[in-house]
Every structure is written in structure tokens, then in C-alpha cells.
Amino acid sequence: MTAFAVVGGGISGLVAAYRLRGLLGPDAEITLVEESARVGGKLRTVTLAGGPVDVGAEAFIARRPEVPALLAELGLSDQVVEPSGARPLIWSGGALHPLPIGTLMGVPASAQALTGLVDAQTLARIDAEPRSPLHWRPGSDTDVATLVGERFGEQVVRRSVDPLLGGVYSGLSDSIGVRAALPTLAAALDRGAPSLTAAVAEAMPEPKPGPVFGGLRDGYGVLLDALLERARPTVVTAGASGLRRDGDGWWLDPVGRVDGVVLAVPAPRLAALLRDVAPAASAAAADVPLASSVVVALALPVGVDLPQNSGILVATGESLRAKAFTLSSRKWPHLAERGGGLVRASFGRFGDAAVVDATDDELVALARTDLAEVTGLRADPVGAAVQRWHGGLPQYGPRHLDRVATIEDGVAELPGLGVAGALLHGVGVPACVASATAAARAAARVAG
């Protein structure tokens, strides 16, 4: 009988298992090896204030096709919800500012975009930027802070770019590479854009109708359940600890012999599993660091008057410990329907992991103090949930795509092996779904 294994039960592993079931048929033996007691990885839905609330990922980019298509396949399209359209704010210099419009992840195409957020000297510098020649070697890469700081100055980096990039990667722009995080900007620079402002204008996506993001009414938990139900894997609760060739198949500890394997684990664990079978790929995976963070979800009483905004992103260098607040009951109409206020405070960035190890009580207290500072709200929560994400997000540093190419080239030489996950072509759920689909197809090729 055909036997396959998937290592890692996050969204990437669950989608890989589901795709393998579709490719291999009902009789194939599919084993899902997940070391923790629950599946979902960075997707987790808990009950708070009488209903489901996501305490990991809470949204997906709706303009990418993968998640809506997957939900449709699983009969879950009626779960899709749209955000309210309320805009976020930025907390900078001890005050709230509207999130700039007309930037590419906070990098402006003109000074006008950042009026009010940065000082007059910085605005003048952005205005003058097109007049000083830009030196960019096509194909090169650098961190976003260096590129933006050299052209526009530190305030643009800390007040505009960091809050936005930090929201995606849990890191500062110092640790994020231009090519992986802003691929359209790198492409415009490669094509010879004369200035950074010109490159941003060229790289900005065409405005499209419809919401940018979507979410699931009952949380990501419903997607995890549906994938498990359709994939019907044998779930083994253990850490996969070794992988080696076994004839024309694979030996995976603790599962045994299988025809093919999909590895859908975070970078350091991938590095360990590939060490003997693909040393260069293993070394490249070992070079991808992880950032830890923690989400504190607060349920606030009915009548609480949250700002009419979807969230508050915190600029670097502020005295707050929180890096962002999602005002969930303002952002998502389906959560507002429950009455009461729902807020998610996030803490911890790459290089600042200590806060993640504070106690639950300390974290709830920090979330309340920081929320009071930015909104003036001091209401006692009626419920709270704390979710730590140790190693939550891979850091896409400069030359990340080279590392990904080394990983994928190394694995492509090995029949029956596939790799998937947040470390490859995007940390977002849609990119994970795409990588898992590709990995399952690659691994299943040995089954004919």
C-alpha cells in the first residue's frame, strides 16, 4: 500500500495532507506527525466572550486566490467575512496619526503621503530625493532600513516602515530584506528606477475593487477541522527526529518506512531533518532566524468606546511595550455583532523576545496599561486569553530568496520529498497553502 507522511500539523502540513489524499486516493496510508498536542501551528481559535476568536493569524489576503479557493473546495465559502473598512492608526511621538495612504509597506512615493507623521526636514528630504542619483546594482539586496534610511532618513524607517513590516514579520526593517519583503520594489530598482520615490510609484499595486483581506466567521479552527476530516491522516503526536533514504523510499523516525514525505516545519526543525539527506539545503534553512511574539486578546464590556479604527500600529522607539493593537470588534463586523469590545494586543519582535516569557498576569496588565495610554480606555476586561508564539515567524533577511532556492534545489533532487511552509515564499496563510500544494504534488510524483 502507498504510504506517505507529513511532518508538521500547521496549515502547511494540513493542506499537504489534504492534497496528498486527493492525489493518492482513499486507500493510501497518510501519517501526520505533529509534536504538539493540537494541530494548527500558528493558527489557533479559542473561545472568548462567548464566541470563537483567533489568537494567531486572524485574516488572509483575499486578493490572492488560494484561501478563497480552498474554502470553496471544502464547502466553507459561507465562512468568509470581510473587514469593516475602518483604517488603522499609527502611535508615534506619543500621539495617534492616520496610517499614511500611498505608501508601499510604509515606503512613500511622495512626501505628501507622510505629512503629519514625520517632521518638516524629513518631508523636504523626501521631496528632494529624486534629485540625488540612486546607486542600485540589479540583483543585489539589502535590508529595508538601510535602503529607506539612506534615502529618506530615520523617521520614515521608524514611524512608517517598521510598524507595517513589523505587523507581517514580527521584525524591524533592519532584519527584513528588500527583495523578499518588497519584491515589486526590488524589480523596479532592478529595471533602473532613477530614485526610490520613482521605484515606489512604479512598484505600487494597481488599486483593485473589493476588500484586501478576508477572515473566517468562526475562526481558522473551522478550516483546520475540515482539512483534517478530508485528509483523514493517522495523527502521530511526536516530534519527527530523523529522516534518511531507505531504498527508493524514506525512513522517518518515528513513523518507519514511507514512499514519500512532506516536511512542513519551521526553519530550524527543517534544517535538522534535512541534515543528512540534503546538507546544503539544511545549512540554508539553518540560516533563517525566527522571531517570537505574544498575542493578548482582551474582551471588554458592552458599551466600551473603542476608537473607530481597525487597529493601532506602534512606531519604533515609543515607550509602549505593545507593538500593535488590533481593534477586532471595529475591524470585523461579525465580532462587533457580539456586543462588547474585542482587542488583540501584540508584543515581541525579532531581537526582543524577553516579553514573551512574562507571566500571563503581567502580559494582561501590560496590554491594559498600553491600551489605556493610546486610547484613554481603562475598562476592566471581562475575559482575556494569552497566546505565546515562540519562534512564531521566520525573518526574511537580505538574500532570503537565495536561501529558499538552495533549499528547493536540494530537495528537488530527492524523489518523494517535498518542503512547505512559512519560511519559503511568504509567511501569510495563502503562501503557505500554495507551498503545501506544490510540495504534495512534488512528493506524490513517486506514486506515479
Ligand SMILES: Cc1cc2nc3c(=O)[nH]c(=O)nc-3n(C[C@H](O)[C@H](O)[C@H](O)COP(=O)(O)OP(=O)(O)OC[C@H]3O[C@@H](n4cnc5c(N)ncnc54)[C@H](O)[C@@H]3O)c2cc1C
Ligand atoms: C501572531 C501571528 C499572527 C499572524 N497573522 C497572520 C494573518 O493575519 N494572516 C496571515 O496570512 N498570516 C498570519 N500569520 C502567519 C501565519 O499564521 C503563519 O506563517 C502560518 O500559519 C505558518 O504555517 P506553517 O504550517 O507553515 O507553520 P506552523 O504553523 O509553524 O506549523 C508547523 C508545525 O510543525 C510542528 N513541528 C515542528 N517541528 C516538528 C517536528 N520535528 N515533528 C513534528 N512536528 C513538528 C509544530 O508544532 C507546528 O504545529 C501570523 C503569524 C503569527 C505568529
